Amino acid sequence: MTDLTAAKAKRNIIFLVLVASLGYFVDIYDLLTFSIVRKASLLDIGVSPAEVLPKGVFIINVQMFGLLLGGILWGVVGDKLGRIKVLFGSILLYSLANFANAYVHDVNTYAIIRFIAGVGLAGELGAGITLVSETLSKENRGYGTMIVAVIGLFGAAAAVMVAKHGWQNAYKVGGGLGILLLLLRIGTFESGMFKNIEQTNISKGNFLMLFTNWDRFKKYIYCILIGAPLWYVVGVLVTLSPEFGKAMGAKDVLSAADGVLYTYIGIAVGDIFAGLLAQVTKSRKLTMAVFLLISVVSVVVYLSSKGLTAGHFVWICFFMGCSVGYWATFVTIASEQFGTNIRSTVTTTVPNFVRGSLIPINLAFTALVTHYGMITSGYIMMGILTVIALFSLSQLKETFGKDLDYLEIS
Numbered sequence: 001m002t003d004l005t006a007a008k009a010k011r012n013i014i015f016l017v018l019v020a021s022l023g024y025f026v027d028i029y030d031l032l033t034f035s036i037v038r039k040a041s042l043l044d045i046g047v048s049p050a051e052v053l054p055k056g057v058f059i060i061n062v063q064m065f066g067l068l069l070g071g072i073l074w075g076v077v078g079d080k081l082g083r084i085k086v087l088f089g090s091i092l093l094y095s096l097a098n099f100a101n102a103y104v105h106d107v108n109t110y111a112i113i114r115f116i117a118g119v120g121l122a123g124e125l126g127a128g129i130t131l132v133s134e135t136l137s138k139e140n141r142g143y144g145t146m147i148v149a150v151i152g153l154f155g156a157a158a159a160v161m162v163a164k165h166g167w168q169n170a171y172k173v174g175g176g177l178g179i180l181l182l183l184l185r186i187g188t189f190e191s192g193m194f195k196n197i198e199q200t201n202i203s204k205g206n207f208l209m210l211f212t213n214w215d216r217f218k219k220y221i222y223c224i225l226i227g228a229p230l231w232y233v234v235g236v237l238v239t240l241s242p243e244f245g246k247a248m249g250a251k252d253v254l255s256a257a258d259g260v261l262y263t264y265i266g267i268a269v270g271d272i273f274a275g276l277l278a279q280v281t282k283s284r285k286l287t288m289a290v291f292l293l294i295s296v297v298s299v300v301v302y303l304s305s306k307g308l309t310a311g312h313f314v315w316i317c318f319f320m321g322c323s324v325g326y327w328a329t330f331v332t333i334a335s336e337q338f339g340t341n342i343r344s345t346v347t348t349t350v351p352n353f354v355r356g357s358l359i360p361i362n363l364a365f366t367a368l369v370t371h372y373g374m375i376t377s378g379y380i381m382m383g384i385l386t387v388i389a390l391f392s393l394s395q396l397k398e399t400f401g402k403d404l405d406y407l408e409i410s
Contacts, residue, residue, distance in 0.1 A: 013135055017144050019184055020128035023087065024152025026181050027124040028264070029159045030098055030174040031355075034060060034114060035239045036159050036257045037167035044167065045105055053243065055107050057362055060235070062111040064356045066118025071352030072207055074123030078130065078344030079205030086127040086344070088182065094120025095178025102171040125152075125331065126348025133335045134343070138401050142284075142332060146275030149328030153271065156264030160257050196340075202407060204341045207349075209408060216338075216408070220346065222392035223334040226288060227354035228361070229295055229385045230267075230324040235358040236365055237302060237378060238263050238317060245313070247374035248303070252310035262314040263321035270325015282400045284333050288326055288393050292386055295323040299382045303375050327351075336399035339408035361385070 034041075038056045047055050070090070078086040097117035104110040132144040163170040203209065210220045237244065238259040245254035270291065278287040298320040305316060334350040335343060361381065368377035 016135060017132055017147055019181075020132050021148045021151035022184065023091070023124050023128050023181055024148050025155040025158070026091070026174070026177045027094075027121055028152050028155030029177065030094055030117060030155075031121050032156050032260055032264070033098070033101075033159050033163065033170050033174055034063060035235075036163045036260055037170055038239070038256065039242070040163075041110075041167040042107070045107070045110070047107065053240075057366070059107065059111045059114055060239075061359050061362060063114040063118040064358050066115040067122045067352040068356035070119035070122025071126070071349040071356070072345075073119065075126060075345035075348035076205040076207055078123070078127050078348055079342055083127045083131045083134075083344055086123045086348070090120050090123030090127070091178050091182045092120075093117075094124075095175045095182070096120075097175075098171045098178065099175035102168040102175075122352045123348060125351055126344060129328075129331050129335055130344045130347045133332065133347075134340070134404060138403060142275055142279050142329075142400070145328045145332045145335075146271055149271040149275075149331075150268045153264050153268040153327070157261055160261040163257060196405075202341050205345050206342065207345055209342055210346070219337055219396065220350070222395050223337060223346070223350050224353045224357070225392040226292075226333070226389045226396070227327075227330045227351065228357050229292060229382065229389050230327060230330070231354050231358055232361050232381060232385050233295065233299065233320055233324050234260070234263060235355075236361060236381070237299065237320070241313070241317075244303075244374055244378070245308075248305060249307050250309070250313070251307055252313075254308075254310065254313050258310070258314050259317045262317040266318040266321020266323075267325045267327060268321075269318075270322040271328045272325075273322075274326045274329045278329055278400065283398055284329050284336075284400050285393055285396065285398050287329050288333070289390065291323060291326040291329075292389055292393070295320070296382060296386050298323040299378070303378045330354075333396065333399060336402050336404060337396065339406050340404065341407050343404070 039052055042052050042055055043049065074086045074090055077089070094117045097113050097120055101110070101113050101117065104113060128148055129145055132148060133141050136144040159170060162173045209216065211217050239256055241254040241256050241259045274287050274291055277290070278284045281287065298316070302316045302320060305312065308316070331347065331351050335347040338346045365377055365381050368380055372380065
């Protein structure tokens with residue numbers, strides 16, 4: 001390879017990582033917009049204050065169900081037709097949905113459009129991580145996925161800032177960012193590993209392959225379960241912070257928007273340290289275990305903070321965010337566990353199934369609250385999810401530095 005060719009290849013890789021990072025930025029922006037504008041938007045369309053919580057939980061559950069279905073759809077498309085096609089299709093769908101969300105006037109329409117947005121949002125992260133994992137060297141792909149996560153997670157900060165100018169504007173800007181990103185994607189290139197098998201008769205994107213082999217199925221389920229505590233922290237403990245604040249006797253009204261902002265800044269910082277720790281120790285499993293245990297400490301600090309102020313709250317959210325900043329590590333683990341012919345399917349469905357796990361987590365948490373109250377239920381759910389995650393992690397093989405150019409055989 002000539003110096004000129006090598007330099008061009010390096011520029012292409014840098015561009016790919018940058019575009020994947022910006023894609024995840026928009027993904028997080030759009031995914032969290034509802035959590036940030038939940039109260040303001042529902043009150044504005046005529047929902048009574050007493051109904052804001054149940055209607056909000058209903059809408060976010062519908063959105064997460066869209067993520068579940070979209071994860072399967074885009075994952076299969078990514079393995080059958082290519083990772084790039086997923087990026088274009090998913091961005092177009094969720095961008096149009098976000099524009100439409102700015103004009104809703106009732107809860108049912110709101111929920112339907114969030115479902116469509118959820119389907120679209122499901123494809124972005126998995127396709128981006130798959131492309132980066134398959135394109136960078138096995139020694140450096142951890143850095144690539146770390147950069148994607150760190151830049152992407154600041155989409156939460158952007159969503160909070162824009163939402164201050166009105167919930168409709170937040171959705172319009174999200175749709176506009178998606179369209180701009182769509183134009184930028186024109187310069188991206190397909191994964192070499194995918195192109196090597198594209199014209200073959202090898203079974204690609206066969207979602208059922210994950211269920212026809214017991215060992216493969218267990219590995220898939222374990223990959224999902226190790227990420228559940230993170231989404232519980234974001235989707236329940238932070239999103240419902242106004243309600244938790246009342247239960248803890250907070251001196252100020254806690255803002256879910258501020259909580260989301262500082263939590264995601266923390267996650268971005270945590271992702272940097274998790275990525276570096278994995279590179280130094282050459283172990284993604286050890287990194288995950290360390291962060292899972294620290295996250296328990298952070299949740300205990302949060303739930304035991306009686307009479308906390310708004311200022312204290314945002315710093316606790318930052319701490320919780322840092323402690324669950326293993327998102328990039330977790331998704332990379334899933335991507336590295338499976339062969340090229342179903343890697344996109346796995347890498348796209350796993351994070352979305354984790355996001356979708358918020359549905360049973362919300363149901364279980366709501367059931368616990370009726371018997372034990374907000375605080376005790378918060379402890380119980382975190383304990384259960386962490387034990388399950390640590391056990392699942394112990395059952396997975398270490399994949400740091402693993403060669404990904406292989407196939408899954410039916």
